[in-house]
Amino acid sequence: MAKLKLGPIVDDRPVKVTLALPAALHRDLRAYAEALGREQGEPVTDPIRLVVPMLERFIATDRGFSSIRRRST
Numbered sequence: 001m002a003k004l005k006l007g008p009i010v011d012d013r014p015v016k017v018t019l020a021l022p023a024a025l026h027r028d029l030r031a032y033a034e035a036l037g038r039e040q041g042e043p044v045t046d047p048i049r050l051v052v053p054m055l056e057r058f059i060a061t062d063r064g065f066s067s068i069r070r071r072s073t
Contacts, residue, residue: 003039004032004036004039005057006032006036006053007053008040009049010053030047033045033046
């Protein structure tokens with residue numbers, strides 16, 4: 001089984017954001033949530049809760065963004 005990039009979803013105080021997702025992306029998020037639940041042996045996470053950790057991971061691993069951020073500080 002492939003190792004997923006996301007780890008456990010941490011509860012944190014949320015900021016409300018309204019977002020419309022394409023149906024295909026929502027289906028992928030739901031499938032990812034199910035795979036993550038199976039991998040971690042936990043109940044399926046609400047797929048919308050994956051958006052924040054995925055964005056955090058994307059930003060943290062984007063070398064171009066990291067380079068720009070370092071230059072601007």
